Amino acid sequence: MKTKINNMKSRLKITISFIIVIVTLISCTDNNDDLTAIAPTDGQLLINPSVTDIVLTKPNKAEIAITFNWNKPNYGIATPISYTLEIDDIDGDFSNPETEITENTELSLTHAKLNAIALSMDLATDVSGQLKVRLKSSLNYGSLPSYSKVETITVTPFLDLFYDLPLPNQLYLQGNAVPSNWGYPIPVDQQMTKNGNTFSIIRELAGGKNIAFLSSNTGWGDPAYLGLVANQPTEGGSFVPNMAPDWIGNGIVTPPITGIYKVVINFVTGKYSVTPQ
Numbered sequence: 001m002k003t004k005i006n007n008m009k010s011r012l013k014i015t016i017s018f019i020i021v022i023v024t025l026i027s028c029t030d031n032n033d034d035l036t037a038i039a040p041t042d043g044q045l046l047i048n049p050s051v052t053d054i055v056l057t058k059p060n061k062a063e064i065a066i067t068f069n070w071n072k073p074n075y076g077i078a079t080p081i082s083y084t085l086e087i088d089d090i091d092g093d094f095s096n097p098e099t100e101i102t103e104n105t106e107l108s109l110t111h112a113k114l115n116a117i118a119l120s121m122d123l124a125t126d127v128s129g130q131l132k133v134r135l136k137s138s139l140n141y142g143s144l145p146s147y148s149k150v151e152t153i154t155v156t157p158f159l160d161l162f163y164d165l166p167l168p169n170q171l172y173l174q175g176n177a178v179p180s181n182w183g184y185p186i187p188v189d190q191q192m193t194k195n196g197n198t199f200s201i202i203r204e205l206a207g208g209k210n211i212a213f214l215s216s217n218t219g220w221g222d223p224a225y226l227g228l229v230a231n232q233p234t235e236g237g238s239f240v241p242n243m244a245p246d247w248i249g250n251g252i253v254t255p256p257i258t259g260i261y262k263v264v265i266n267f268v269t270g271k272y273s274v275t276p277q
Contacts, residue, residue: 039146047068047135049068049133051066054114054153056157058158064108067106067107068085068108070083079139080139082103082137082142083136085099085134086133087121087132098121118131129157130153132150134149134150171215172192172216173192173201174212174214175211175254176209177207188217190217191217198266198267207257208253208255212242212251213272225239225241226249226250227240227253228240228250234253236275259276
């Protein structure tokens with residue numbers, strides 16, 4: 001009899017323990033269901049730039065120029081957060097910023113990196129100019145974005161071309177995709193507009209043809225500029241000086257559809273682009 005009672009007590013304890021576990025699991029599930037991520041209020045997070053006025057120099061290209069650090073924003077739940085540092089011209093609206101992505105709460109930029117960003121914003125070399133910086137935090141797939149307070153930094157960039165060659169004084173679009181059709185002299189309306197370290201032109205291009213960038217309108221310049229490799233995407237890629245003694249490079253193929261395009265060649269990034277208008 002005593003053994004039966006003990007067995008019943010043991011079963012009762014097991015049953016009670018099982019019920020407690022089930023109730024606890026249900027309770028935990030209910031609590032997790034009640035948790036909802038909420039984006040922090042914009043403008044409250046601080047990114048604390050280590051400097052606000054810096055002169056960038058070529059000898060220090062590999063050295064850290066500036067560091068940003070911030071506290072982890074509170075989304076109301078424990079979840080991974082991605083951070084995107086956005087940098088724009090002082091008059092920009094962050095619609096097309098330069099970006100740096102990290103999972104950490106600190107990010108540093110070298111003299112070379114910040115210089116490239118400054119030049120991409122058309123800041124003049126050896127002259128101080130202003131950039132504005134903010135941080136975007138977000139959850140998976142960019143959901144619930146939140147933005148920090150915007151900081152302004154003053155930067156003096158240096159001239160640093162992708163190729164160690166003098167910047168051309170003028171540049172012309174040549175090829176069978178434009179009216180000159182490889183003939184000379186190249187018409188004035190095929191001359192590109194110089195803006196800082198870039199040249200650009202908007203005009204009609206014949207589809208599926210070839211173009212090159214020439215520094216002279218009377219003949220093949222030394223250097224001229226061609227695509228780095230064959231079969232680059234028609235929307236753009238890397239370019240290379242085509243010059244003695246190797247004369248390397250490949251023809252740049254235009255998009256397949258004839259139309260009006262903006263062609264830009266950037267001597268800081270070593271890239272060109274062909275964009276429909």
